[in-house]
Amino acid sequence: MCGAASHAALRTAGTSGPGPAGEPGRQSVRDVVARLRPPQAAARRYRAQGWWREETFADDLRTVAAEEPDRTALVSRRHLDGSVVTLTFRELGRAARRVSRGLRTLGVRPGQVVAYQLPDRWETVAFVLGCIEAGAVTVPVLDGESPAELERVLEATGASVCAVGDAGAARALARCGGRLPSLAHRIVLGARDGDGRTDGPAAGGDGGALDFHHALLSATPGDREDPPTPLPPDAPALIAFTSGTTGRAKGVLHSGNTLYAAVTGARDCASREPAGGVVATTAPLSNLVGVRHAVLEPLVHRSTTVFLDSWDPAALVELAAQHRVDCLLTRPADLRRLLHHSPGRPAASLETVVCTGSPLPADLVEAVERGWGVRVRNAWGMTETGGALSTAPDDPDGWAARSVGRPWPSVEVRLREVGEAEPGTSQLAVRGPGVCLAVLDPARGQVTWCPDDTDGWFDTGDLVRDDGRGGLRLVGRRSERVLSAAGFMVPVVDVENVLREHPDIDDAVLVGCPDAAHGEVPRAVVVAQGRAPSLENVRDFLSGRQVPDWHQPLCLGTVPRLPRNGMGKVARNRLREALSCPAGAHGTAH
Numbered sequence: 001m002c003g004a005a006s007h008a009a010l011r012t013a014g015t016s017g018p019g020p021a022g023e024p025g026r027q028s029v030r031d032v033v034a035r036l037r038p039p040q041a042a043a044r045r046y047r048a049q050g051w052w053r054e055e056t057f058a059d060d061l062r063t064v065a066a067e068e069p070d071r072t073a074l075v076s077r078r079h080l081d082g083s084v085v086t087l088t089f090r091e092l093g094r095a096a097r098r099v100s101r102g103l104r105t106l107g108v109r110p111g112q113v114v115a116y117q118l119p120d121r122w123e124t125v126a127f128v129l130g131c132i133e134a135g136a137v138t139v140p141v142l143d144g145e146s147p148a149e150l151e152r153v154l155e156a157t158g159a160s161v162c163a164v165g166d167a168g169a170a171r172a173l174a175r176c177g178g179r180l181p182s183l184a185h186r187i188v189l190g191a192r193d194g195d196g197r198t199d200g201p202a203a204g205g206d207g208g209a210l211d212f213h214h215a216l217l218s219a220t221p222g223d224r225e226d227p228p229t230p231l232p233p234d235a236p237a238l239i240a241f242t243s244g245t246t247g248r249a250k251g252v253l254h255s256g257n258t259l260y261a262a263v264t265g266a267r268d269c270a271s272r273e274p275a276g277g278v279v280a281t282t283a284p285l286s287n288l289v290g291v292r293h294a295v296l297e298p299l300v301h302r303s304t305t306v307f308l309d310s311w312d313p314a315a316l317v318e319l320a321a322q323h324r325v326d327c328l329l330t331r332p333a334d335l336r337r338l339l340h341h342s343p344g345r346p347a348a349s350l351e352t353v354v355c356t357g358s359p360l361p362a363d364l365v366e367a368v369e370r371g372w373g374v375r376v377r378n379a380w381g382m383t384e385t386g387g388a389l390s391t392a393p394d395d396p397d398g399w400a401a402r403s404v405g406r407p408w409p410s411v412e413v414r415l416r417e418v419g420e421a422e423p424g425t426s427q428l429a430v431r432g433p434g435v436c437l438a439v440l441d442p443a444r445g446q447v448t449w450c451p452d453d454t455d456g457w458f459d460t461g462d463l464v465r466d467d468g469r470g471g472l473r474l475v476g477r478r479s480e481r482v483l484s485a486a487g488f489m490v491p492v493v494d495v496e497n498v499l500r501e502h503p504d505i506d507d508a509v510l511v512g513c514p515d516a517a518h519g520e521v522p523r524a525v526v527v528a529q530g531r532a533p534s535l536e537n538v539r540d541f542l543s544g545r546q547v548p549d550w551h552q553p554l555c556l557g558t559v560p561r562l563p564r565n566g567m568g569k570v571a572r573n574r575l576r577e578a579l580s581c582p583a584g585a586h587g588t589a590h
Helices: 007-012 029-035 040-049 057-067 089-105 122-134 147-157 167-174 212-217 256-264 288-301 313-322 332-341 362-372 492-499 535-544 572-578
Strands: 072-077 084-088 113-117 137-140 161-164 185-188 236-241 251-255 278-281 304-308 327-330 352-355 375-382 386-390 412-417 426-431 438-441 446-449 458-466 472-477 505-515 519-528 555-558 587-589
Touching (some): 029 236, 029 438, 057 089, 057 122, 057 256, 057 288, 072 313, 113 147, 122 137, 122 212, 147 161, 236 288, 304 313, 313 332, 492 519, 492 535, 505 572, 535 555
Parallel strands (some): 137 236, 161 185, 555 587
Antiparallel strands (some): 412 426
């Protein structure tokens, strides 16, 4: 049994529901959410181990607001006017209660789906916490995804409410018309200034949408204390969509307890900031990583989160110094840009940089550790698994570029050798309390994986090797695999790291290039730093770095910049489409 319903039933049952969910072979996400629960044996085990609990994040918010009401919960900077909003836990709790009350007034009931595509502002934190208090199933959508992708998410989930960042996005939703019959309310945050003015519907935007502050944050006489109605901790509470760098995104269902395990699972290996710390993050609040670190962790660890709604390295440095940030949670692309702006330590209080989301280039780690005098940590996880591995404070200098670290105390790992890869390369599977309840194919309305399928083991698709210190070194993803002319799998991450050391290359990825004789050969796609290198020059450089000939690219392409998704990962599928390589045509292409 996969919780309350058999997985077979969840796979195949055609049910009535919003939109196309009543089509044969499809079922509504609402029905899946209502029926899906974790396997009972696993739930008992994780509770006994202390990774799961009976309480909810709504309880955490009320507790910290009562016990430490004046502690700073968040610092939010808006790029439009440079204003900075600081909220205490008391103020954040009050804002979350108002959002919860506003959602109930709009007809949202426990178990209904509420989506948002909002910028990284304090209102977004209050919105997510308000959804939790109201018992809504929350669906974050990256603030930058296309209107078509947002529509697909809303159609697949049957969301009844969607909050967006501006009136233009609300108008785009309005044009969807009958394609989104479940969508009862559109809410616009807009660009509100200190006098309460907004560029949302109240200022001539889409008149069919509701103003965020008026509908959700307006005070009422007495500001009555409505009791929260959070979902049970084992019920699906959030649907996150994967980044989709190699194909269409999937929906990943998490409960309050799987999210709690991801927040607390690293407690014994110190891969997060200490309790009460101040964390600056560049992770989007409309992504699971941002939700976990900027919304949920502060409630449990009583820490402060600092974030901006638009990339501004000067502003980030200023905030880091002013608020004594001791930990920076970021992505490699953002870290490189921040390093370029601030070659010296951005704040005297900064002790640790934690990177997630992409492989860490060795030159970047070395430059940060040498220039800033702080330790860089590598943390590995997936939308489906939450955090699972990380490097440690006592690892050697530069280790974050060579390893994704050891498993968290809550996480089990299983390695399976891959036939076409070099000996010692294995495919990684993980099991633990932070692994999701299920994976959903939104296009077909079907559950494609839940823990009963594999006794809880989730096949990550990542290829790894032993790092020599009890941890793992990331080699690449099986779905992004590149084969040599001899038919063996190339260690993509290793080759990309060496390519980035080339003096004429600013950034690089390795992809497959169709080949008439061999089926596929490696192709390097590079962003030139000044003069573009030739294929011969690149291969000579790699040979000088002891990269085996069969690991080296036989094709070379140059682009002005690498396409990336909202999480900073290279969108390899878009790159392959943009750079077609004729079969058998080896050499340099632009």
